[in-house]
Structure formats: C-alpha cells, structure tokens
Amino acid sequence: MEPLDAIRALLAPLFPGLMGVQLVEVTPERVRATLVVRPDLCTTGDSMHGGAFMAFADTLGGIATYVNLPPNSRTTTIESSTKFLRGAPVGSTVQAECTAFHKGRTTMVWQTLVRGADDRLCAVVTQTQLVIPA
Amino acid sequence: MEPLDAIRALLAPLFPGLMGVQLVEVTPERVRATLVVRPDLCTTGDSMHGGAFMAFADTLGGIATYVNLPPNSRTTTIESSTKFLRGAPVGSTVQAECTAFHKGRTTMVWQTLVRGADDRLCAVVTQTQLVIPA
Amino acid sequence: MEPLDAIRALLAPLFPGLMGVQLVEVTPERVRATLVVRPDLCTTGDSMHGGAFMAFADTLGGIATYVNLPPNSRTTTIESSTKFLRGAPVGSTVQAECTAFHKGRTTMVWQTLVRGADDRLCAVVTQTQLVIPA
Amino acid sequence: MEPLDAIRALLAPLFPGLMGVQLVEVTPERVRATLVVRPDLCTTGDSMHGGAFMAFADTLGGIATYVNLPPNSRTTTIESSTKFLRGAPVGSTVQAECTAFHKGRTTMVWQTLVRGADDRLCAVVTQTQLVIPA
Numbered sequence: 001m002e003p004l005d006a007i008r009a010l011l012a013p014l015f016p017g018l019m020g021v022q023l024v025e026v027t028p029e030r031v032r033a034t035l036v037v038r039p040d041l042c043t044t045g046d047s048m049h050g051g052a053f054m055a056f057a058d059t060l061g062g063i064a065t066y067v068n069l070p071p072n073s074r075t076t077t078i079e080s081s082t083k084f085l086r087g088a089p090v091g092s093t094v095q096a097e098c099t100a101f102h103k104g105r106t107t108m109v110w111q112t113l114v115r116g117a118d119d120r121l122c123a124v125v126t127q128t129q130l131v132i133p134a
Numbered sequence: 135m136e137p138l139d140a141i142r143a144l145l146a147p148l149f150p151g152l153m154g155v156q157l158v159e160v161t162p163e164r165v166r167a168t169l170v171v172r173p174d175l176c177t178t179g180d181s182m183h184g185g186a187f188m189a190f191a192d193t194l195g196g197i198a199t200y201v202n203l204p205p206n207s208r209t210t211t212i213e214s215s216t217k218f219l220r221g222a223p224v225g226s227t228v229q230a231e232c233t234a235f236h237k238g239r240t241t242m243v244w245q246t247l248v249r250g251a252d253d254r255l256c257a258v259v260t261q262t263q264l265v266i267p268a
Numbered sequence: 269m270e271p272l273d274a275i276r277a278l279l280a281p282l283f284p285g286l287m288g289v290q291l292v293e294v295t296p297e298r299v300r301a302t303l304v305v306r307p308d309l310c311t312t313g314d315s316m317h318g319g320a321f322m323a324f325a326d327t328l329g330g331i332a333t334y335v336n337l338p339p340n341s342r343t344t345t346i347e348s349s350t351k352f353l354r355g356a357p358v359g360s361t362v363q364a365e366c367t368a369f370h371k372g373r374t375t376m377v378w379q380t381l382v383r384g385a386d387d388r389l390c391a392v393v394t395q396t397q398l399v400i401p402a
Numbered sequence: 403m404e405p406l407d408a409i410r411a412l413l414a415p416l417f418p419g420l421m422g423v424q425l426v427e428v429t430p431e432r433v434r435a436t437l438v439v440r441p442d443l444c445t446t447g448d449s450m451h452g453g454a455f456m457a458f459a460d461t462l463g464g465i466a467t468y469v470n471l472p473p474n475s476r477t478t479t480i481e482s483s484t485k486f487l488r489g490a491p492v493g494s495t496v497q498a499e500c501t502a503f504h505k506g507r508t509t510m511v512w513q514t515l516v517r518g519a520d521d522r523l524c525a526v527v528t529q530t531q532l533v534i535p536a
Contacts, residue, residue: 010178013173013174014173014174014176014177014178014183015174015175015176015177015183015185015186016183016185017174018152018174018175039147039148040147040148040149040151040152041149041152042148042149043148043149043196044144044148045208049148049149049150049189049192049193050189050192050196050210050211050214051149051150051185051188051189051190051191051192051193052149052189054185054188054189054192054214054216055183055184055185055186055188055189056185057185058183058184058185058188059183059185062177062184074179076184076218076221077184077218078217078218078346078375078396079215079216079217079218079347079349079396080184080188080215080216080218081213081214081215081216081347081349081483081528082188082213082214082215083212083213083503083504083511083528083530084210084211084212084213084214085503085504085506085511086504087210101485101487101523101526102485102487102488102523104487106398106400107346107398109485109487109526111526121503121504124503124511124513124528126483126485126526126528128346128347128396128485130374130375132374212480212509212530213481213483213530215349215394215481215483217369217370217377217394217396219369219370219372219377220370235351235353235389235392236351236353236354236389238353240532240534241480241532243351243353243392245392255369255370258369258377258379258394260349260351260392260394262351262480262481262530264508264509266508278446281441281442282441282442282444282445282446282451283442283443283444283445283451283453283454284451284453285442286420286442286443307415307416308415308416308417308419308420309417309420310416310417311416311417311464312412312416313476317416317417317418317457317460317461318457318460318464318478318479318482319417319453319456319457319458319459319460319461320417320457322453322456322457322460322482322484323451323452323453323454323456323457324453325453326451326452326453326456327451327453330445330452342447344452344486344489345452345486346485346486347483347484347485347486348452348456348483348484348486349481349482349483349484350456350481350482350483351480351481352478352479352480352481352482355478
C-alpha cells in the first residue's frame, strides 16, 4: 500500500473520515487536502462551521508532523490559532495546504491556508505540535 | 417550544449535530454542553481529535454570542485560539462551559473551558465574535 | 534579599525595567504587577500600545513559570495569544494578574488579565511556556 | 516631508521609539523594519524578550493597517497570536516584514515574520485589526 493510501486508511474511521477530508498530497514539506462543504459541516446560514475549518486544518498539521517525526516519537497539538477571513457556502469545495514554519526536535509549527472558490483565502490556521518521545 | 429546545432543533442538522453536541444550559451569561467521545470524533491513539475540541468550543461561543445579539444583527467567529492541556480518551464524556470576557457592540470575546474525567481541564478556547448589522 | 526583591533586581536592566513594570506579588500560584502608562508606552491616540500590553503580560507569565521550574531546567515562551478588549489612556495605571491553567513537566499554560481604571478588563493574554532541561 | 519620515516622526516619542524600531519600508502592500537587540530589550539569558518581539511586530501591523485605512476611520488591534521559533541574542539585529492576509472594510489580518542572523525565522505574529469609523 502506498503511504498516502495508508494514511487515508488510518483516518477513515476517525474524525477526518467523519468529516470527509480527502487527502491529496502528503510529503515532509507539504500536506494538501480538499473537503466538500456538506450541510452537516455547516453552521446556520448554510456556511461552513468555524469548527469544521479548524478541524480540517488541524488534521493536516497533525499529518504533516507525523511524516516528519523521528523514530520512537509521537505528536500532539499543543496550541492552534485561527483567523477566519471569508465564509465557504454549502455545496462548495474548500482546499487546504499546510507548510512548516519550524521543524524542530521538540516542537514543529505549521500553517494551513484554507481556500474556497476562485482560490480566495477563507481561513489561516497556525498550530504548534509537540514532539514526544514514545 | 423552549428556547433551549429551539436551539437544539436548529443545530441538529448542522455540524454540532453531526458531532453529537448536547446543550445543557444556554443563558446570556453562560453556555454549557457535553459531548461523548465517540470513536469517530478521535484521532489516532483513541483520543479526542484536536479539531473536535475546537469545534465543540466554537459551537458554544457562537451560541453564546447569538443569545446576546442586539436586534437586526448576526455574528461570525473572526478568530479563535486554543491551548490543549490533556487528552480525552474514547468513550469518556467531556463537558464545556463558555463565559464572556467582553460583550461589546462590535465584538464579543468568549472563553470555553473543556473538562474531562474528574473535572480535569483538557482545553481552553478563547474566541472573538464579530457582531454584524444584518 | 527577599525573593521578590531578587526578581526585581534581575529584571531592572532588562525589558521589564525599561517599561517600568512593578512586581507586586510573586508566588507559585499567582504573579501580580502594575504599570504606569507613560507616554513612551503608548501608540497614537495617547493610548497604551498593544505591544506594551503583550510585553507586560509576557513578563508575568515568564516569572510565573520561573518560580515553578523544577531544578536544572529553564523556560521559554513558545506561543502567546492576546485579545484586546479596551484601551488604557496615558497617565493611567494598569494592573495584571497571572494564574495557571496547567503546570506540567513539559509545558505550562498561563493566563494574564490586564485591568485598567475601575478594574475594567483591557486585555487577556494566554501563553504557553516550554520547560527545557538545562 | 516624505510619508516614511512622517511616520517615523509620529512614532519617535511613542513605544516604537523607546524600543528603537527602525522603519525601512512602508507601502500598502508591505511594511519592513529592523531592531537592534539592545540589552534593555532582553529577558534573562541575554536574549530578546518575547514581549519585545510582539511589540516590534504589532507596530508593523498597526502601520500597515494605518496606510490602508479608508478616509475617516481609525484602527485598533483586536487580537494577536505569536509563535516563537528561535531566540535572538543581545547585540544582533532582527528584521521584520509584514504582509496582509486580508484587507477588508471591517477587519484586516496581517502576518509579520521576524528574522534574525542568517535570515533564520525567529517569530511569526498574526494579528487582526479592526477598522473603526472615526
């Protein structure tokens, strides 16, 4: 099984699977994914729920850290901050791309840009992952 | 229908409904809810997904703002920041309580504490809501 | 020399000294300080600079971690997030109080509330400190 | 007087002047500045104080918003979040560059990257400015 398929299989029964996150690319430098804005991912007003934006991005940051972990270690998100710039309407598809600001031995810092129709920026999520000896 | 039931009915087909958020109390001063950590709300390691924590809290902050809105206005989250302190294992129940730091005409700032077993603090989410003339 | 005086002496030639931060109380549970809003701590409009609020609070979180450090370790702030609720005019005095959300072996999370005249809340700063073996 | 000199003159008696912030470029698209890490901008360990990083960046985000304001309006920072990646030693010079994620009618979101020696990234500050009718 390809690494990308292995990660997809791992996520399927978990929260990213419930939401319908579709991984597109996973490398140590970059993780990309798409998400269809289903009605049950929305808040009132037929617009993607802020929590769905954050969960979508957090998934990418976690995977990005995972593929950069040294042997015998694991990771957990220790903090995350999000700016919401623009809504994403029900039925649209959002795309996210996650890249690193810092890949250290103790922490990694990732930023995920979530874009909607016409490639317009909807949300920016910056998160810190702790690297923990297993 | 009671206000609490009306809000529950509103959320049922939306993201909070997908996750299983159970509203316990909604007043202008405080919103409380519980969430059972189902397997499909987890990340690897049978532990609640960071995104599920953030979506759970964001739901409370949105409702808290909603019940404080002046007439002819609506709200959107403009930013949210989260510290993750402790995991919540699959099968456990987490409880959240949201209270205000600021309820202004232009913005409201809410903080949600999410607690797990033995009332231990798992996550702190602080978010800013914009109040928008409808 | 009292511990509080020792910390004051340590800070005097550093950034908190430049700003005029006055420590009032330092215990493992709580750090309190005051700051007079001098003209050179302001931004335009004769109001305390956002950066001065953040530097004031960061000082308290750093001290709070310092007095909780295990032997042979040191600390650094790894992230900080601030909500600004209300300005503080030149010539007024602001007071800050810092308490813990989490005091762990690897990280500590502190929240500092900065209040102005009439005890009204001006800023909320939540920060994560890394505990590093020396 | 050139616009850049006018802004320098405006800042000189304020907090950025106290710190020694040197503006290098101010356009609607980008603000750049440098700062010499004086001893009185440090924390213990002869390293730039976290608060000095945040105040340096907040200054750039404020100026960047200022030069984008529509007529008859003013701005205030409503929130700021910072990740600290690497220290900056006393005597070194740090450089910051601030660019926009969003320039809307109600809010603007700016990100400032602060770099030290060898252009290595030391801190990332993302902040939201409110645009207020004067």
